[in-house]
Amino acid sequence: MKLSGNTIFITGGASGIGRGLAEALHQRGNKVIVGGRRRGYLDEVVAANPGMAAVEFDITDPASIERVAAQLIADYPDLNVLINNAGVMQPDNAGGHVDDALLVSTVETNLMGPIRMTSALIDHLKTRDNAVVAYTSSVLAFVPLALTAVYSSTKAALHSYVLSQRFMLRDTAVRVLEIAPPWVRTDLMNSREAEQAMPLDAFIEETMAVLGTDADEILVESAKPFRANPGPGEHGFVDEFNKGAVELFGR
Template identity: 75%
Template sequence: MKLTGNTIFITGGGSGIGRGLAEALHKRGNKVIIAGRRRSHLKAVIDANPGMEAVELDVADPASIERVAAKLIAEYPELNVLINNAGIMQPDTVGGKIDDALLTSTITTNVLGPIRMTSALIEHLKTKKDAIVAYTTSVLAFVPMAITGIYSSSKAALHSYVLSQRFMLRNTGVRVLEIAPPWVRTELMNSQEAEQAMPLDEFIAETMAVLGTDADEILVDGAKQFRGNVGPNEHGLVNGFNEQALALFGGT
């Protein structure tokens, strides 16, 4: 990914990894627009980073997504990078009765939200040079954590979607990236002070270094052991399978 000269929209940019990425990219001379539900968090970020802008967005609300997408295209026509980072993570009880509200909110926010956000912007992004769609998933997409099984499943679903979308956009100018963090010190699961978790600033520094390469999967060193769980040559297998499927069923 080109690390400067972009116009970048980041969901979930008011805290944690989203804020860290927004600030790192802002410092490199990109125009950065962040989004989130909490106005106070957004204001704190843009006040600390003059020139950065913010828009309120609820990725669980399709109408909010459509409204913000239309605003972005109208007010930031050079937008060429979308980073789908917003997500929620809560402990659950997959060994017993599931709280339906938790189930619905997690899947809606973590899976439907980024799919809808990308869908609303993808035709615009296809017209831009150096276009990027990125998704923040998790190493739990590859090695689930049972006490938060719904969250882990949502990230596995998003990883699968990324593989499909990357394949289907292979002949366009849009690259599809996946950022799969390990445990990082953020608000998720109250991990800010967890000694075992990776410090946020270290994660952002390592992630930016990989973002600046031609890698499709953005993995810091601490994430690689989890990614290896699915076996070698996943992309080759996925692409070969889909080439055969296209031959059988048609499509592009």
């Protein structure tokens, strides 16, 4: 991906990985617009990064997505990069009752939202040079965390969608990228102080280096063993990973 001279919209860009990517790309000479539901967080990011812009919208609401897509095309006709980063992660219980509100919210935010957002902008992106659609998935797309089974499932589904969309857009100028983070110190699952998680600044630095290459999958080194795991013998890795997670989180 070209790392400068773009006009970029990042969903979920007001905190965590989204904000980290937004600020790194802003510093490299891109016009960055961050989107999210929390006006206060958006205002904070814009205030800290003069020249950045923000739009408030709800990734779970199709009408809100259509409205913000039309606004972006009108206000930023040079828009050529979409980074679908918005996501929610909550613990659930795949071995028992799964709360329906959690299920619907997670699927709408993590899977339906990115698909709808891209759908609303894809025809415009096809007209732009150096166009990119990127999705923030997770290493949990490849090695599910049983304590967050719904979240892991949405990321696996998103990975599958990325593969299909990349194929369908193979004869266009639009590149489709997947960013698959490991455990990173963000607000997801209260991980900001987790010693075992990768520091956010280190993740952003390594991710930006890979993003600037021709790679379709953006993986930091610690994510690669997870990406390499799926296959006939995947269960052993998955089971050992989850045994460690249960010990860590006490469930």
